[in-house]
Amino acid sequence: EAGVVQSPRYKIIEKKQPVAFWCNPISGHNTLYWYRQNLGQGPELLIRYENEEAVDDSQLPKDRFSAERLKGVDSTLKIQPAELGDSAVYLCASSSGTPRGNTIYFGEGSWLTVV
Amino acid sequence: AQSVTQLDSQVPVFEEAPVELRCNYSSSVSVYLFWYVQYPNQGLQLLLKYLSGSTLVKGINGFEAEFNKSQTSFHLRKPSVHISDTAEYFCAVSASNFGNEKLTFGTGTRLTIIP
Numbered sequence: 001e002a003g004v005v006q007s008p009r010y011k012i013i014e015k016k017q018p019v020a021f022w023c024n025p026i027s028g029h030n031t032l033y034w035y036r037q038n039l040g041q042g043p044e045l046l047i048r049y050e051n052e053e054a055v056d057d058s059q060l061p062k063d064r065f066s067a068e069r070l071k072g073v074d075s076t077l078k079i080q081p082a083e084l085g086d087s088a089v090y091l092c093a094s095s096s097g098t099p100r101g102n103t104i105y106f107g108e109g110s111w112l113t114v115v
Numbered sequence: 116a117q118s119v120t121q122l123d124s125q126v127p128v129f130e131e132a133p134v135e136l137r138c139n140y141s142s143s144v145s146v147y148l149f150w151y152v153q154y155p156n157q158g159l160q161l162l163l164k165y166l167s168g169s170t171l172v173k174g175i176n177g178f179e180a181e182f183n184k185s186q187t188s189f190h191l192r193k194p195s196v197h198i199s200d201t202a203e204y205f206c207a208v209s210a211s212n213f214g215n216e217k218l219t220f221g222t223g224t225r226l227t228i229i230p
Contacts, residue, residue, distance in 0.1 A: 004158070040124075042205050042220030043159070056217065091158060099209045099218040101147045101166045106158035 002026070004107035006092050012113045018080035021110045025073065025094030032069055033104065034077050035091040043091055049075065050098075082114045117142040117208045119221035127227045128196050136191040136224045138180075138206030145211040148189040149218070150180055153203040162204075165189065166211075176200070201228045 005024040013019050025032050030051050035043035046065065048056040051072040060067065064083070069075040079086055089109040095102045118141045128134045140146060147166050151159040163174025170182040180191045189206060206221045 040222070042119075042207075042222050044220070045217060048217075093158075098216045100211060100216050101164070101209070103161050103164065104218060106151075106160070108156070108158045 004092055004094055004105055006090075006107035006110050008110060009108065010111045010113075012115060013082055015084055015114050016081040018078065019082055019112060020076055020078045021090050021092070021112075023075045023077070023092030023107060025075070025092070026105055029094035029096050029105070030072065031095045031098060031102075032075050033091075033093040033095075034067060034075070035093060035106075037089040037091055037109070039088070046077070046090075048099075079112075082112075084114050087112055087114045117146060117210055117217075117219050119206050119208050119219055121206055121221035121224050123224050124222065125225045125227065127229055129229045130198060131195050133194050134192065134196050134200075134226065136204050136206075136226065138189045138191065138221060140187050140189065140206075140208045142187075142208065142210060147209045147211055148180075148182060149207040149209075150174065150178070150189070150191050151205045151207060151220075152176075153205065153223075155202070159205065162191070196226075196228050198228050198230065200226060202226060 032049040034046040037043045047060045049069045067077045091109045093104045093106045095104045120139045149164045150162040153159045163172045165172045165182045173179045203223045205223045209218045
Protein backbone atom coordinates (compact mmCIF):
# COMPACT_ATOMS: atom_id res chain seq x y z
CA GLU A 1 0.00 0.00 0.00
CA ALA A 2 1.30 3.42 -0.93
CA GLY A 3 2.25 5.79 1.85
CA VAL A 4 1.66 9.52 2.03
CA VAL A 5 2.83 11.08 -1.22
CA GLN A 6 4.04 14.65 -1.45
CA SER A 7 5.27 16.83 -4.27
CA PRO A 8 7.47 18.54 -5.08
CA ARG A 9 10.25 17.13 -2.89
CA TYR A 10 12.40 20.22 -3.30
CA LYS A 11 11.58 23.79 -4.25
CA ILE A 12 13.75 26.91 -4.42
CA ILE A 13 11.96 30.22 -4.96
CA GLU A 14 12.68 33.89 -4.59
CA LYS A 15 10.99 35.81 -1.81
CA LYS A 16 7.58 37.26 -2.64
CA GLN A 17 6.92 34.44 -5.10
CA PRO A 18 4.08 31.96 -4.59
CA VAL A 19 4.57 28.24 -3.98
CA ALA A 20 2.23 25.29 -3.63
CA PHE A 21 2.64 21.82 -2.17
CA TRP A 22 0.47 18.84 -2.92
CA CYS A 23 -0.32 15.83 -0.76
CA ASN A 24 -2.08 12.52 -1.34
CA PRO A 25 -2.79 10.72 1.96
CA ILE A 26 -2.97 7.01 2.59
CA SER A 27 -6.13 5.57 1.09
CA GLY A 28 -9.00 5.57 3.57
CA HIS A 29 -7.40 8.02 5.99
CA ASN A 30 -9.92 10.73 6.78
CA THR A 31 -7.56 12.88 8.85
CA LEU A 32 -4.90 14.91 7.06
CA TYR A 33 -2.25 17.17 8.58
CA TRP A 34 0.22 19.74 7.38
CA TYR A 35 3.24 20.26 9.61
CA ARG A 36 6.17 22.64 9.25
CA GLN A 37 9.59 21.53 10.43
CA ASN A 38 12.29 24.16 10.81
CA LEU A 39 15.92 23.12 10.81
CA GLY A 40 16.84 21.47 14.09
CA GLN A 41 13.28 21.53 15.39
CA GLY A 42 10.38 19.17 15.74
CA PRO A 43 7.36 19.37 13.45
CA GLU A 44 4.73 21.98 14.29
CA LEU A 45 1.13 21.58 13.22
CA LEU A 46 -0.15 24.08 10.69
CA ILE A 47 -3.56 22.62 9.96
CA ARG A 48 -5.58 19.45 10.51
CA TYR A 49 -8.48 18.26 8.38
CA GLU A 50 -11.21 15.81 9.26
CA ASN A 51 -12.48 14.90 5.79
CA GLU A 52 -13.05 18.25 4.08
CA GLU A 53 -13.29 20.30 7.27
CA ALA A 54 -10.34 22.19 8.74
CA VAL A 55 -10.79 21.42 12.45
CA ASP A 56 -7.56 23.00 13.71
CA ASP A 57 -5.90 25.82 11.79
CA SER A 58 -4.92 27.92 14.78
CA GLN A 59 -1.22 27.82 13.85
CA LEU A 60 -1.67 28.60 10.15
CA PRO A 61 -0.45 32.12 9.27
CA LYS A 62 -3.59 33.04 7.40
CA ASP A 63 -2.24 36.25 5.91
CA ARG A 64 -0.02 34.30 3.54
CA PHE A 65 -0.80 30.62 3.96
CA SER A 66 -3.86 28.82 2.65
CA ALA A 67 -4.84 25.18 2.41
CA GLU A 68 -7.63 23.18 0.91
CA ARG A 69 -8.75 19.60 0.86
CA LEU A 70 -11.32 19.21 -1.86
CA LYS A 71 -13.41 16.02 -1.81
CA GLY A 72 -11.73 15.00 1.43
CA VAL A 73 -8.75 13.30 -0.20
CA ASP A 74 -5.85 15.27 -1.71
CA SER A 75 -4.72 18.52 -0.19
CA THR A 76 -2.80 21.58 -1.30
CA LEU A 77 -0.87 24.02 0.87
CA LYS A 78 -0.08 27.39 -0.65
CA ILE A 79 2.17 30.23 0.43
CA GLN A 80 1.76 33.63 -1.19
CA PRO A 81 3.93 35.61 -0.99
CA ALA A 82 6.80 33.58 0.43
CA GLU A 83 9.20 35.13 2.93
CA LEU A 84 12.74 34.15 3.84
CA GLY A 85 11.51 32.73 7.16
CA ASP A 86 9.28 30.26 5.35
CA SER A 87 12.29 28.13 4.45
CA ALA A 88 11.51 24.78 6.08
CA VAL A 89 10.33 21.26 5.40
CA TYR A 90 6.58 20.98 4.93
CA LEU A 91 5.34 17.59 6.03
CA CYS A 92 2.01 16.13 5.10
CA ALA A 93 0.63 13.32 7.22
CA SER A 94 -2.51 11.28 7.59
CA SER A 95 -4.25 9.00 10.06
CA SER A 96 -7.36 6.86 10.16
CA GLY A 97 -8.72 8.81 13.11
CA THR A 98 -7.97 11.74 15.36
CA PRO A 99 -4.52 12.31 16.90
CA ARG A 100 -5.82 10.77 20.13
CA GLY A 101 -3.71 7.63 20.17
CA ASN A 102 -3.86 6.92 16.45
CA THR A 103 -0.65 6.49 14.50
CA ILE A 104 0.11 9.40 12.22
CA TYR A 105 1.86 8.49 8.98
CA PHE A 106 4.17 11.07 7.43
CA GLY A 107 5.24 11.76 3.90
CA GLU A 108 8.85 12.45 3.00
CA GLY A 109 8.30 16.19 3.04
CA SER A 110 8.63 19.11 0.68
CA TRP A 111 11.82 21.05 1.26
CA LEU A 112 11.35 24.77 0.64
CA THR A 113 14.20 27.24 0.30
CA VAL A 114 13.31 30.92 -0.09
CA VAL A 115 16.15 33.10 -1.36
CA ALA B 116 -1.75 22.35 26.64
CA GLN B 117 0.88 19.68 26.51
CA SER B 118 4.62 20.12 26.04
CA VAL B 119 7.63 17.88 25.55
CA THR B 120 11.25 18.40 26.55
CA GLN B 121 14.11 16.48 25.03
CA LEU B 122 17.10 17.67 26.97
CA ASP B 123 19.75 16.04 24.79
CA SER B 124 20.03 17.59 21.35
CA GLN B 125 22.82 15.20 20.34
CA VAL B 126 23.85 11.79 21.66
CA PRO B 127 26.96 10.03 20.33
CA VAL B 128 27.18 6.31 21.12
CA PHE B 129 29.62 3.60 20.15
CA GLU B 130 28.27 0.78 18.02
CA GLU B 131 26.88 -2.15 20.08
CA ALA B 132 26.67 0.02 23.21
CA PRO B 133 23.36 0.72 24.96
CA VAL B 134 21.60 4.06 24.58
CA GLU B 135 18.91 6.02 26.38
CA LEU B 136 17.22 9.06 24.87
CA ARG B 137 15.42 11.17 27.43
CA CYS B 138 11.95 12.63 27.13
CA ASN B 139 9.94 14.53 29.74
CA TYR B 140 6.43 15.83 29.22
CA SER B 141 4.11 18.32 30.86
CA SER B 142 0.33 18.01 30.91
CA SER B 143 -2.60 18.69 33.22
CA VAL B 144 -4.52 15.70 31.82
CA SER B 145 -3.72 12.11 30.99
CA VAL B 146 -1.62 11.65 27.89
CA TYR B 147 -0.64 9.35 25.09
CA LEU B 148 3.08 9.26 24.31
CA PHE B 149 4.97 8.50 21.11
CA TRP B 150 8.48 8.14 19.77
CA TYR B 151 9.12 8.83 16.10
CA VAL B 152 12.35 8.37 14.13
CA GLN B 153 13.45 10.46 11.16
CA TYR B 154 16.19 9.11 8.91
CA PRO B 155 18.09 11.62 6.75
CA ASN B 156 15.93 13.23 4.08
CA GLN B 157 12.90 11.17 5.05
CA GLY B 158 9.64 11.70 6.87
CA LEU B 159 8.90 10.56 10.39
CA GLN B 160 8.18 6.92 11.20
CA LEU B 161 6.52 5.66 14.38
CA LEU B 162 8.85 3.65 16.64
CA LEU B 163 6.41 2.96 19.47
CA LYS B 164 3.55 4.45 21.46
CA TYR B 165 2.05 4.28 24.93
CA LEU B 166 -1.71 4.46 25.23
CA SER B 167 -2.49 2.53 28.40
CA GLY B 168 -1.67 -0.70 30.23
CA SER B 169 1.88 -1.92 30.68
CA THR B 170 4.27 0.96 31.21
CA LEU B 171 7.01 -0.82 29.25
CA VAL B 172 6.38 -0.49 25.55
CA LYS B 173 8.29 -2.37 22.88
CA GLY B 174 8.66 -0.98 19.39
CA ILE B 175 10.33 -1.65 16.11
CA ASN B 176 14.07 -2.13 15.55
CA GLY B 177 14.66 -3.34 19.11
CA PHE B 178 13.68 -0.09 20.82
CA GLU B 179 11.61 0.12 23.98
CA ALA B 180 10.36 2.91 26.22
CA GLU B 181 9.03 3.12 29.74
CA PHE B 182 6.24 5.41 30.84
CA ASN B 183 6.84 6.87 34.29
CA LYS B 184 3.88 8.92 35.42
CA SER B 185 5.42 10.14 38.67
CA GLN B 186 8.46 11.47 36.86
CA THR B 187 6.47 12.50 33.76
CA SER B 188 9.02 10.74 31.59
CA PHE B 189 9.01 8.45 28.58
CA HIS B 190 12.66 7.57 27.93
CA LEU B 191 13.64 5.54 24.89
CA ARG B 192 16.18 2.72 25.21
CA LYS B 193 18.01 0.18 23.10
CA PRO B 194 20.44 -2.37 24.59
CA SER B 195 22.78 -2.46 21.57
CA VAL B 196 22.81 0.10 18.78
CA HIS B 197 23.82 -0.32 15.15
CA ILE B 198 25.10 2.07 12.52
CA SER B 199 21.65 2.01 10.94
CA ASP B 200 20.17 3.61 14.08
CA THR B 201 21.79 6.92 13.17
CA ALA B 202 18.83 9.28 12.90
CA GLU B 203 16.84 12.02 14.62
CA TYR B 204 14.45 10.84 17.31
CA PHE B 205 11.36 12.79 18.33
CA CYS B 206 9.23 12.33 21.41
CA ALA B 207 5.61 13.47 21.09
CA VAL B 208 2.56 13.79 23.32
CA SER B 209 -1.18 14.12 22.85
CA ALA B 210 -3.91 14.53 25.40
CA SER B 211 -6.11 11.50 25.99
CA ASN B 212 -9.33 13.46 26.44
CA PHE B 213 -11.71 14.53 23.72
CA GLY B 214 -11.55 18.08 22.47
CA ASN B 215 -7.83 18.41 22.97
CA GLU B 216 -6.55 16.46 20.02
CA LYS B 217 -3.15 17.70 18.99
CA LEU B 218 0.17 15.89 18.74
CA THR B 219 3.00 18.03 20.10
CA PHE B 220 6.61 17.16 19.29
CA GLY B 221 9.82 17.78 21.14
CA THR B 222 12.84 19.38 19.47
CA GLY B 223 14.46 16.05 18.74
CA THR B 224 17.64 14.16 19.68
CA ARG B 225 20.20 13.38 17.03
CA LEU B 226 21.65 9.93 17.64
CA THR B 227 25.05 9.35 16.09
CA ILE B 228 26.55 5.87 16.14
CA ILE B 229 30.34 5.73 16.25
CA PRO B 230 31.87 2.66 14.55
